[in-house]
Amino acid sequence: MAVLVTGGAGYIGSHTAVALHEAGRDVVVIDNFANSSRKATDAVRALTADSVVVVEADLLDGEALAEVFADHDIDEVIHFAAHKAVGESVQKPLDYYRNNLGSTIGLVDAMVGAGVSRLVFSSSCTVYGQPDEIPVVETAPTGAESPYGWTKYMSEQILRDAAAALDLDVVSLRYFNPVGAHESGTLGEDPNGIPNNLVPVVMQVAVGRLEKLMVFGDDYDTPDGTAIRDYIHVVDLAEGHVAALDALANGLAGCTAINLGTGVGSSVLEVIGAAADAVGAAIPYEIVDRRAGDIEQIYARTEYAAEVLGWRSERDLAAMMRDHWNWQRKNPNGFH
Numbered sequence: 001m002a003v004l005v006t007g008g009a010g011y012i013g014s015h016t017a018v019a020l021h022e023a024g025r026d027v028v029v030i031d032n033f034a035n036s037s038r039k040a041t042d043a044v045r046a047l048t049a050d051s052v053v054v055v056e057a058d059l060l061d062g063e064a065l066a067e068v069f070a071d072h073d074i075d076e077v078i079h080f081a082a083h084k085a086v087g088e089s090v091q092k093p094l095d096y097y098r099n100n101l102g103s104t105i106g107l108v109d110a111m112v113g114a115g116v117s118r119l120v121f122s123s124s125c126t127v128y129g130q131p132d133e134i135p136v137v138e139t140a141p142t143g144a145e146s147p148y149g150w151t152k153y154m155s156e157q158i159l160r161d162a163a164a165a166l167d168l169d170v171v172s173l174r175y176f177n178p179v180g181a182h183e184s185g186t187l188g189e190d191p192n193g194i195p196n197n198l199v200p201v202v203m204q205v206a207v208g209r210l211e212k213l214m215v216f217g218d219d220y221d222t223p224d225g226t227a228i229r230d231y232i233h234v235v236d237l238a239e240g241h242v243a244a245l246d247a248l249a250n251g252l253a254g255c256t257a258i259n260l261g262t263g264v265g266s267s268v269l270e271v272i273g274a275a276a277d278a279v280g281a282a283i284p285y286e287i288v289d290r291r292a293g294d295i296e297q298i299y300a301r302t303e304y305a306a307e308v309l310g311w312r313s314e315r316d317l318a319a320m321m322r323d324h325w326n327w328q329r330k331n332p333n334g335f336h
């Protein structure tokens, strides 16, 4: 039996494919390479004794999807595939709704058709917006502020309804801020164009691709004035998916939303400091205005993941920066 990993050529999916292999599972990846490179799946195969099967197909292609289920003995699914750029989603909302909701609906259809009932879904802490209470707990109110965020909110709802009606068991994992890379330095994040997220920008400054980092605001109500997030090592996140599949296999039923974070909040300046330590050089930066739409601070309450999945993150900010830098240093242009 095998796990189907949609979007398994992407940043989180590729690390999860390796973690699944290490946990003894067979893996079939499906990806259309819309936001990833074949070199990422080559790296995954190199780390997994060439055992991971890679199928190039679009999840919106129902026939291709049915064929994947027909050709492989799939009994579990992790659904990463989605468009994920918040700003782009505002410009191209229909593309985001079509791709992210269409793929989720098509995937559930194909699972029901093939009699597969266990699904782990990539959700996001973006569904919390700026929570009233932090660390944020899974029962906090949810919503969204961009078409991208709405696709996560709506997918969670679609999966709740599908779980109730169609005998599916689903875990929606709400990721906080994934950073870092595989410790080999052969697998990591390779954003298209100029990145939006903090750590990829920091690392591109460190490697000389960007001149300096713009820090978006130092007048937040936080100890050093910069905004606070819960950064989580992508390998910890990958292992959280293995734990979620194990929980489903052991009888976790219905539809469950779970935070995957560390429970530790780090400010932008703290991340810059940790990155400078890893790189061994200062990261040039300039304080500029706040970025529109940014929240002040968020980090996860992690007890529910520990209770339901028996999972906790293990790697700290220093390890995240060390591994991200190792990847960036060895691959200054990513997979290109």
Ligand code: NAD
Binding pocket: 006, 007, 008, 009, 010, 011, 012, 013, 030, 031, 032, 033, 034, 035, 036, 057, 058, 059, 060, 079, 080, 081, 082, 083, 084, 099, 103, 122, 123, 124, 125, 175, 176, 177, 178
């Ligand atoms: P990514 O873009 O690196 O990976 C997504 C993969 O899905 C890509 O390889 C892309 O080619 C593929 N894909 C997209 N649409 C497809 C389709 N229709 N058919 C087949 N393949 C398709 O993104 P990531 O950072 O690895 O994120 C994975 C998931 O986690 C996404 O659902 C994302 O929304 C979610 N998430 C990411 C973050 C983050 O900060 N990276 C945070 C919270 C949630």
Ligand code: UD1
Binding pocket: 086, 087, 124, 125, 126, 175, 176, 177, 178, 196, 197, 198, 199, 201, 213, 214, 215, 216, 217, 227, 228, 229, 268, 291, 293, 294
């Ligand atoms: C982003 C996404 C959010 C997603 C989350 C987790 C946006 C608007 N939001 O938010 O939907 O759930 O990632 O993946 O993209 N920063 C700088 N300079 C930079 C880049 C970032 O100062 O060049 C600051 C930001 O203002 C923020 C922090 O760094 O305070 C983290 O930013 P980022 O990595 O973009 O993550 P989120 O803001 O959490």
